[in-house]
Amino acid sequence: MVSINFYGDYHTHSRYSDGRQSVDAIVEAAVSRGLLEVAITDHGPLAAVIGVKKPESYLAVKEKISRIQSRYPGIRILLGAEANIRDLSGTLDLEEDIIEELDILIVGLHPYTWPGSIQDGWNLMVRNSLRHLGSKFRKEAVEANTKAIIAALNRYPQIDILSHPGLFFKIHIEEVAWACKIKQVLFEINCAHKYPPISDIIEANRVGVKFIINSDAHFPESVGNLDYGSWIVEKLGINRERIANRRSGGGYKEWSKKTKDYAYS
Numbered sequence: 001m002v003s004i005n006f007y008g009d010y011h012t013h014s015r016y017s018d019g020r021q022s023v024d025a026i027v028e029a030a031v032s033r034g035l036l037e038v039a040i041t042d043h044g045p046l047a048a049v050i051g052v053k054k055p056e057s058y059l060a061v062k063e064k065i066s067r068i069q070s071r072y073p074g075i076r077i078l079l080g081a082e083a084n085i086r087d088l089s090g091t092l093d094l095e096e097d098i099i100e101e102l103d104i105l106i107v108g109l110h111p112y113t114w115p116g117s118i119q120d121g122w123n124l125m126v127r128n129s130l131r132h133l134g135s136k137f138r139k140e141a142v143e144a145n146t147k148a149i150i151a152a153l154n155r156y157p158q159i160d161i162l163s164h165p166g167l168f169f170k171i172h173i174e175e176v177a178w179a180c181k182i183k184q185v186l187f188e189i190n191c192a193h194k195y196p197p198i199s200d201i202i203e204a205n206r207v208g209v210k211f212i213i214n215s216d217a218h219f220p221e222s223v224g225n226l227d228y229g230s231w232i233v234e235k236l237g238i239n240r241e242r243i244a245n246r247r248s249g250g251g252y253k254e255w256s257k258k259t260k261d262y263a264y265s
């Protein structure tokens with residue numbers, strides 16, 4: 001297999017959320033993989049059990065990064081978050097003041113995220129737990145999930161990456177791919193969950209999204225392990241120019257919304 005040379009890994013979890021690794025361990029693992037950038041992207045606070053304890057945890061990670069960055073001159077350490085989409089209007093579980101502190105913003109749907117209200121909980125979370133009951137419920141769940149993601153993409157111009165599209169929550173892949181393309185949000189190929197499945201990646205590729213291949217590492221051994229994504233790209237013959245974090249892509253400044261003035265005021 002001809003593996004792709006990567007610039008960075010932009011999705012990892014530290015002990016501040018559900019990772020089993022310190023920020024230092026993530027950075028050291030990324031250095032040993034030869035990466036030039038790595039992002040610490042802990043789960044938003046409202047995903048039960050897996051989330052950061054409080055929104056201010058990101059400020060603690062930021063402080064930590066600024067303290068250790070000079071020890072690792074060969075790599076840029078970025079602060080990110082994997083925020084949770086909470087309801088059908090796309091509300092995230094991070095306030096704008098925290099989002100502004102981040103270098104990159106990932107969003108995704110995760111089970112057991114506290115909804116904004118009982119009605120929101122029914123619309124998103126309960127519908128998803130009923131999807132096994134039959135095609136009517138399944139169809140409603142797919143519509144709700146798709147609507148929630150598209151609403152978030154429309155509402156927050158800061159979003160850089162949609163994590164593992166369709167994992168845990170089934171979606172209409174073509175509609176979501178179009179929204180990603182229009183909003184210039186990177187469509188993630190997630191190596192930890194080996195998700196999305198090949199058929200969905202083919203569909204997204206047909207729409208013309210830009211992909212990012214991330215580890216979603218919770219352990220140091222997984223940081224920078226992007227083999228699954230390399231394999232998919234190779235197998236499907238996806239144009240390397242479509243992979244945002246390929247080595248020749250130039251790093252996060254080439255695609256992050258924060259570095260583009262139209263997204264942040």
Ligand SMILES: [Zn+2]
Binds near residue numbers: 082108110163164
């Ligand atoms: Zn996730």
Ligand SMILES: [Zn+2]
Binds near residue numbers: 163216
């Ligand atoms: Zn994650």
